[in-house]
Amino acid sequence: MSILEGSSILVTGGTGSFGKAFIDYALKNLNPKRIVIYSRDELKQYEARLRFNDDPRLRWFIGDIRDQHRLKRAMHGVEYVVHAAALKQVDTAEYNPFEYVQTNIVGSQNVVEAAIDSGVRKVVALSTDKASSPLNLYGATKLAADKLFQSANHYAAGYETRFSVVRYGNVMGSRGSVIPFFRKLIDEGKPLPITDSRMTRFWITLPQAVQFVVDSFDLMNGGELYVPRIPSMNITDLVEALSPGAETYEIGIRPGExxxxxxxxxxxxxxxxxxxxxxxxxxxxAHWGFVPPTGEPVEEGVAYRSNTNDLWLTAADIRTLIEQLD
Structure with a gap:
């Protein structure tokens, strides 16, 4: 039984791919008292309301995480927060850097402030593999957000609220990901552009990501950064899984990639x-009374990278996962 069961939950960015998958899981498995969906786009909220048949347990708040006052209003009576809102496109961040700073960094601090002031019990923030040794602006803003949430436990030491972070890789089939893009080109009979045939990525499915976040609420004491053990895949194997023998061409690595x-x-x-x-x-x-979990220390000096991972997906594995998504 999860601590989320029967509780009041708020999801920032609740109309995104993760948010909708989390809400679907929660409605079916956690019997929530209510779920507050906090996002900026009224059309996406309307579409989500239709998707969930206007479930009476759902509350819909139009708002931006840049607006701390609105966040506080939305968090009234909320016990747990999933912070999924962010600007995420790598190349767009390189062209619009301060917009990413305002949403991913300042917005994250607003979530921290509002959660503490509203008496929220636990907050789990979603991070990205791009936040580790960041090369691009997006990754740098998410690393800063990770630090804000971990350090927020100092900030909230005299309060009930605790903060942790979940970091994972590319989500298979999520909005804006490569699978829908490739499928569109395949349907049109066009060759597939790949940035570099050597490229590798971590991969996780939406259901796996949701379950990992739910489990993290149960495990966390505050201050942990959780990273799932998930497989890697090669971009050429993804192409083979989607369209065996498809024609491809290399376009080179994009800015910040x-x-x-x-x-x-x-x-x-x-x-x-x-x-x-x-x-x-x-x-x-960690001066807020943090107690580290029981676990095995990893080998010092060994990075967890997609090209040196000990878990790999073959083209056949990827094809099976895609079929399950459909």
Missing amino acids: KLHEEMISEDDSRRTLRLDDRYVVLPTI
Whole structure:
């Protein structure tokens, strides 16, 4: 039984791919008292209301995480918060850097402030593999947000609220991901553009990501950065899974993009424990009574990267997962 069962939950960015998958899971499995969907787009909220048949347990708040006052109003009576709102496109961030700073950094601090002031019990913030040793602006803003949420436990030491972070890789089939894009080109009979045939990525399905976040609420004491043990895949195997023998051409790595992704850096490995299904990166400073979980220390100086992972998806594995998504 999860601590989320029968509770009041708020999801920032609740009309995104993760948010809708989390809400669907919660309605079916957690019997929530209510779920507050906090997002900016009225059309997406309307579409989500239709998707969930105007379930009476859902509350709909139009708002931006840049607006701390609105966040406080939305969090009234909320016990748990999933912070999924963010600007996420790597190349767009390179062109509009301060917009990403305002949403991903300032907006995250607003979530922290509002959660503490509203008496929220626990907050789990979603991060990204791009926040580890960030090369791009998006990754840098998410690393800053990760630090804000971990350090927020100092800020809230005299309060009930505790904060943790979940970091994972690309979500298979999510909005704006490569699978829908490739499928459209395949349907049109066009060759598939790949940035680099050597490219590798971490992959996780939406149901796996949702379950990982739910489990993290149960495990967390505040300050942990949780990283799931998930497989890697090669971009050429993804193409083979979608359309065997498809024609491809290389377009080169886009601004701010990495050839291989990383979720735990070599330096962070000194503070990392391995549990059954995850790694836990411990906070650098923890003066709020943090008790580290029981786990096996990972080998010092070994980064958790998509190209050196010990778990891999073959083209056949990817095809099976895609079929399950359909």
